[in-house]
Amino acid sequence: MSASPVRDQPARAWPRRRSLDxxxxxxxxxxxxxxxPNPITTASGCFASGVEVDRFYDVTELGAIVVxxxxxxxxxxxxxxxxxxxxxxxxxxxGLQNPGVDAWxxxxxxxxxxxxxxxxxxxxxxxxxDFATVAGRLRGQPGIIAIEVNLSCPNVEERGLVFACSAxxxxxxxxxxxxxxxxxxxAKLTSDVTDVVSIAEAVVDAGADGVxxxxxxxxxxxxxDTGRPELxxxxxxxxxPAIRPVALRNVHQVHQALPDVPxxxxxxxxxxxxxxxxxxxxxxxxxxxxxxxxxPFVGPRLIAGLRTWCAERGIAAVTDLVGDVxxxx
Amino acid sequence: MSTQRSGTVQGRxxxxxxxxxTCEVLDRRREGAYWVLSFAAKEIAxxxxxxxxxxxxxxxxxxxxxxxxxxxxVSQQGVAAGTVDVVFDAHGPGTEWLTSVRGHDVLDVxxxxxxxxxxxxxxVGCLLIGxxxxxxxxxYLGETLRREGLRVDMIVGAATQARLLxxxxxxxxxxxxxxxxxxxxxxxxxxxxxxxxAVVAHGRTGVVYACGPNAMLRAVSERCGELHLPVQVAxxxxxxCGIGVCFTCVLPIRDxxxxxxxxxxxxxxxxxxxxxxxxxxxxxxxxxxxxxxxxGGDA
Ligand SMILES: Cc1cc2nc3c(=O)[nH]c(=O)nc-3n(C[C@H](O)[C@H](O)[C@H](O)COP(=O)(O)OP(=O)(O)OC[C@H]3O[C@@H](n4cnc5c(N)ncnc54)[C@H](O)[C@@H]3O)c2cc1C
Ligand SMILES: Cc1cc2nc3c(=O)[nH]c(=O)nc-3n(C[C@H](O)[C@H](O)[C@H](O)COP(=O)(O)O)c2cc1C
Ligand code: FES
Numbered sequence: 001m002s003a004s005p006v007r008d009q010p011a012r013a014w015p016r017r018r019s020l021d022x023x024x025x026x027x028x029x030x031x032x033x034x035x036x037p038n039p040i041t042t043a044s045g046c047f048a049s050g051v052e053v054d055r056f057y058d059v060t061e062l063g064a065i066v067v068x069x070x071x072x073x074x075x076x077x078x079x080x081x082x083x084x085x086x087x088x089x090x091x092x093x094x095g096l097q098n099p100g101v102d103a104w105x106x107x108x109x110x111x112x113x114x115x116x117x118x119x120x121x122x123x124x125x126x127x128x129x130d131f132a133t134v135a136g137r138l139r140g141q142p143g144i145i146a147i148e149v150n151l152s153c154p155n156v157e158e159r160g161l162v163f164a165c166s167a168x169x170x171x172x173x174x175x176x177x178x179x180x181x182x183x184x185x186x187a188k189l190t191s192d193v194t195d196v197v198s199i200a201e202a203v204v205d206a207g208a209d210g211v212x213x214x215x216x217x218x219x220x221x222x223x224x225d226t227g228r229p230e231l232x233x234x235x236x237x238x239x240x241p242a243i244r245p246v247a248l249r250n251v252h253q254v255h256q257a258l259p260d261v262p263x264x265x266x267x268x269x270x271x272x273x274x275x276x277x278x279x280x281x282x283x284x285x286x287x288x289x290x291x292x293x294x295x296p297f298v299g300p301r302l303i304a305g306l307r308t309w310c311a312e313r314g315i316a317a318v319t320d321l322v323g324d325v326x327x328x329x
Numbered sequence: 330m331s332t333q334r335s336g337t338v339q340g341r342x343x344x345x346x347x348x349x350x351t352c353e354v355l356d357r358r359r360e361g362a363y364w365v366l367s368f369a370a371k372e373i374a375x376x377x378x379x380x381x382x383x384x385x386x387x388x389x390x391x392x393x394x395x396x397x398x399x400x401x402x403v404s405q406q407g408v409a410a411g412t413v414d415v416v417f418d419a420h421g422p423g424t425e426w427l428t429s430v431r432g433h434d435v436l437d438v439x440x441x442x443x444x445x446x447x448x449x450x451x452x453v454g455c456l457l458i459g460x461x462x463x464x465x466x467x468x469y470l471g472e473t474l475r476r477e478g479l480r481v482d483m484i485v486g487a488a489t490q491a492r493l494l495x496x497x498x499x500x501x502x503x504x505x506x507x508x509x510x511x512x513x514x515x516x517x518x519x520x521x522x523x524x525x526x527a528v529v530a531h532g533r534t535g536v537v538y539a540c541g542p543n544a545m546l547r548a549v550s551e552r553c554g555e556l557h558l559p560v561q562v563a564x565x566x567x568x569x570c571g572i573g574v575c576f577t578c579v580l581p582i583r584d585x586x587x588x589x590x591x592x593x594x595x596x597x598x599x600x601x602x603x604x605x606x607x608x609x610x611x612x613x614x615x616x617x618x619x620x621x622x623x624x625g626g627d628a
Contacts, residue, residue: 052573083577087391293570
């Protein structure tokens with residue numbers, strides 16, 4: 001390939017403005033019409049229901065708490081082993097263990113409400129009706145600022161095909177949830193599809209107020225000696241820094257195609273620089289999952305670090321970063 | 330040096346206030362087939378109780394998750410005050426990396442985590458059964474029980490003599506101690522459960538505490554069930570977080586009504602009532618059968 005000579009010149013180099021007092025940096029963001037004090041949230045299934053991490057710090061400092069997915073009925077989940085570590089990541093197959101929406105409302109939500117947390121309820125199901133029923137139960141609950149719809153669930157009515165892999169199935173779920181919900185609805189999508197943009201367009205058409213990108217990637221590991229899969233379930237979801245480049249690509253593609261659709265970026269975020277990358281790619285806020293397992297304090301550390309990062313570069317508002325990718329050509 | 334905040338997990342103060350701390354390594358030495366790592370962790374030492382664990386960040390290439398280790402000893406007084414010891418078996422990349430740390434290196438430690446061994450409510454004889462490195466937290470427990478004026482007996486088992494941990498401490502600590510090796514290289518040839526009944530009989534045992542591979546804990550729990558002895562076991566399960574947020578570490582636990590629920594070993598355990606674990610629903614061992622040891626241990 002005959003390339004034209006490229007001069008090694010950064011498109012735009014920081015610092016280009018004078019540094020600021022960190023206290024003057026505005027970290028507030030809007031996510032699907034909801035105001036958050038900062039863009040750092042938890043990722044569903046990686047924060048249980050909040051009380052566990054509150055032993056370490058005040059979890060209401062977080063922009064929002066995305067809680068573990070709840071279903072219509074309680075779920076026992078899968079047998080162990082449920083987890084296997086892989087290079088810079090991990091596989092999990094939990095099987096959506098949760099107490100069911102009614103027990104969650106009775107036992108877990110009140111604590112979050114008392115603490116004044118901003119709660120994003122995550123819902124899961126195996127049929128359109130499942131999702132709609134759970135969404136209906138959540139209607140009018142104080143403290144719930146949005147519903148995230150975990151579409152990475154097998155659809156029993158479609159021979160177990162995952163909702164998020166089909167534009168029409170995803171659309172049906174989102175339309176049903178939208179009809180029941182009293183708060184903004186985020187559709188959580190998977191990268192395990194041919195064209196994530198077409199799925200994103202479909203859910204937005206069906207009434208989603210935003211999208212969460214991405215859920216885990218389906219993966220596998222085998223014990224070379226015993227020949228057994230590392231997970232009881234054979235396959236599991238890959239998360240952690242290993243998937244960050246894939247997550248960023250998804251966020252960027254959807255933001256380029258649908259610049260007005262709010263995105264909650266998710267997948268492997270661990271450092272302030274990771275968060276900045278997600279914002280630049282087009283995310284309005286960033287959900288942090290697996291990093292919490294490694295560092296219980298990752299949330300407040302990222303909030304403080306983002307403030308300093310912006311201050312040092314003279315960035316007055318974190319929203320200035322959203323979608324700011326400088327093209328090579 | 331560390332940050333801490335009090336809260337309550339389901340109203341249970343025994344699970345409260347772990348800390349994250351940057352800890353200076355004081356010593357790393359061999360002990361038989363194992364390694365002992367000592368680090369300065371005042372806040373953790375103050376809070377620790379026998380049976381709890383710490384999770385250490387490791388820097389082996391590609392490693393992401395912390396590694397959990399039982400607290401083997403804490404020093405509250407003297408020049409070593411605020412020191413925490415763990416004993417480990419180097420058998421994978423993370424534990425291999427830990428063998429390379431040196432004095433004055435720093436470790437990122439979270440702890441103390443999990444439910445400790447409950448103290449007996451009455452003055453009873455306590456039988457401590459340890460397999461492999463599982464002996465480490467029992468020596469810590471034994472010291473505590475002795476300070477409470479309780480009788481301690483011990484059974485210490487391993488595959489072979491080199492993997493028997495704490496022989497001298499076990500002898501010093503307990504009214505009687507029995508050692509088993511599977512190859513007969515030291516003590517009685519066989520497994521800890523082979524000698525359990527005899528020790529119970531002469532030690533007037535009122536409660537059994539055990540730590541070791543899960544297959545051993547199953548066999549001990551089942552034997553204690555037959556003997557109508559209360560048994561508390563410290564289990565191991567793969568843990569992604571160690572702090573109760575990921576649900577990877579669950580074990581099937583029977584409630585009073587007999588219904589089985591998957592409970593988090595890092596939060597409701599690692600010390601659990603052995604009689605309440607639905608062992609038949611786990612992948613560990615089989616009733617009193619000679620099964621290979623569970624992952625990462627030997628007894
Ligand atoms: C509550 C608890 C207390 C423990 N106490 C001790 C102790 O005192 N001394 C000691 O030597 N070991 C102890 N272990 C086991 C120890 O955590 C593992 O040996 C260690 O994580 C292995 O890491 P690795 O990178 O060397 O091995 P690898 O096999 O490469 O580890 C890969 C992954 O599997 C996990 N894993 C591997 N083996 C085990 C295991 N047996 N239990 C749980 N997770 C495992 C690792 O954490 C890691 O995520 C304990 C485990 C638990 C859950
Ligand atoms: C142990 C575990 C459990 C999870 N449970 C859920 C869940 O219940 N619902 C959901 O939408 N996503 C779930 N996820 C996916 C995360 O929310 C997130 O999308 C994914 O892990 C990528 O982000 P991360 O790399 O920051 O963890 C889970 C992930 C992990 C590791
Ligand atoms: S290890 Fe994460 S919940 Fe127990």
